[in-house]
Amino acid sequence: MSRFEYWPGWLFYTPVVAWWVLLGLRHGDFSLPSAANPRISTGGLCGESKSSILDQAGPQARAWIAPYTVFRTGAGDVPRALAQLRVAGLELPLVVKPDIGCNGTGVRLVQDEDRLAETLAAFPRDVDLVLQELIAHEGEAGVFYVRRPGEEHGRITSLTHKQAPILVGDGRSTLRDLIMADPRTRLVPHLYMPRLHDRLESVPGAGVAIRLVFAGNHCKGSIFLNGNADITAALTTCIESIVSDIPDFHFGRIDLRYRSLAALRRGEDFRIIEINGVGSEATHIWDASTTLRDAYRVQFEHYREAFEIGAEMRARGHGSSGVLAMLRDWRKQRRLMASYPLND
Incomplete structure (x- = not known):
């Protein structure tokens, strides 16, 4: 059954939620995966700030990240934004996206000042936005990385190529x-x-x-292709050198844009546009050729890994967020996302 990519979310994710509940009962903590990345709010499960994750990158990792600045909407949006862009060394065109959100909601390509004014006005007041350099490379991919605490080396468990229809x-x-x-x-x-x-x-x-569509998200209409055949030792070594410069990051997806597939396989010539924690998924399952059985196998294996990493981090003294904090952040994220404009 490969048409599950068109199912409503509640239908596809019901078994995944049931698996999560089972794992929570087994480990005695439904929010345990939030301890997998203890320096990220809820481990990156929900409601986390995108910029706060990027801000943790050391100099080696930052060299691979597309430059960005965080702008708070309010009075005099456009002149303040332009002044902030100058200070940050950024210029139009660029990408504007909410600092808290997911699934590409509110992501916009801003080519000029008129579009900047229109975009900033479309967001509610007192909301943080990430203004990020536009990486013009045609290739876009999601690379899922997992490393157990104490392991010297991690692994790439999923690679997804993203294409706009x-x-x-x-x-x-x-x-x-x-x-x-x-x-x-x-x-x-x-x-x-x-x-x-x-x-x-x-x-x-x-x-x-x-x-x-501009936003590289399946639920917004992008086409996802299984790129696991393009996972190489060189790419794994490069991703690991980046992630090792982000403290206590063990589980999540790195979204990037690359110049060519050959360069990506060599671990060269790409820029990171976002880093996601335990709330992300191995998106290659949304390739139309994936069977429902394989999709659930991948989902179950990854979330089992998230719980087990969380358990190991708990044993090292890192606490989980707790269910109430997790629900609070999820509700905040949902409320914010409902106020965002349509994405490009």
């Missing part, structure tokens, strides 16, 4: 018609049409390519 105009069909004619996009038109509502009746010229 691109439709090509024929000079006759509207964008709406193109979306509904494509064998993939017609299955999830609700992921594309709201953000393209003002263009749906336009007729793209023959041969004109239309990129439907």
Whole structure:
């Protein structure tokens, strides 16, 4: 059963939640995975600040991270943002994303000052945003890394290539018609049409390519491909050298953009755009060729690993966040995400 990628989230994740509850009962702590990355709020399970994770990077790791600054919305957004960008050595175009959030919600590509003004005004006041350098490399990937406490070396357990769906105009069909004619996009038109509502009746010229989404997230319409065959010793060594410069990071996904697949396999010429903790998943399961059995096997194995790492860190004196704190941060994240504008 490979069409589970189009199932509603509650249906697919019900067995995963049940597995989490079983592991929590076994270990005596439903929030135990939050101890796997003890320097990250809830271990990166939910409600964590994206910038606070990147801020922990030492000089070696920081050299691989796309430069960023954190901006708080409020009065005089645009002049303050432009001044802050100058101080940070950043310039347009750039990527704007919420500091607290997930699944690409609110992520926008800002090309000029008009778009910057429109984007900042679309967010609520007193919200932290990450303004990050646009990495123009076409390749985007999610690399999942796991290392047990005390182990000298960790491992990459998943690599996912992310592609934006691109439709090509024929000079006759509207964008709406193109979306509904494509064998993939017609299955999830609700992921594309709201953000393209003002263009749906336009007729793209023959041969004109239309990129439907910017944010590299499956639930926002990007296409995920299993890249596990591209995990190499060189890439693993490079990722490990980066992660080892982030204190007490044992479990999570590194999202990056790369210039070429050959360079990525060599562990070269890529930039990190985000680092996620225990709330992330091995996203190669969303490749259309993955069977439901394999998807659940991967999910169960990774979360079992998260609990076991958490247990090892607990034995070393690191406490978990606790269920109430975990729920509080989850509710805060949900409330914030509901207030964010549509992503690009």
